[in-house]
Amino acid sequence: MTNEGVISYTFIDKKDKSWCQTGIYKSTVSKGSIDADFDSEWQTLVAKQYHTTEPPLGTDTSEAEGWK
Structure with a gap:
């Protein structure tokens, strides 16, 4: 299925009555930090889309070889 941007x-x-769904989304311009990018994409x-006001459950960002 193709929609605008995904x-x-x-x-x-x-x-076995199971299913899997994967979405590939169009890239967006970075807001300048991983936290700002996550917050923007979450919104x-x-x-x-789901009309929620609950904040996401976050986890600490790990770093490997200079990448977050």
Whole structure:
């Protein structure tokens, strides 16, 4: 399925009644930090779409070889 800014793939296994869905989203311009980027994408992809005001449950950002 293709929508504006996202392509999603769904696999349904009728035998064991399981499913998987993956979405690939169009890239966006960085807001300058990983936290600002996450907050912006949360608002766009989750909060507005699902009409939620609950904040996301966060985790600490890990770093590997200079990348977050």
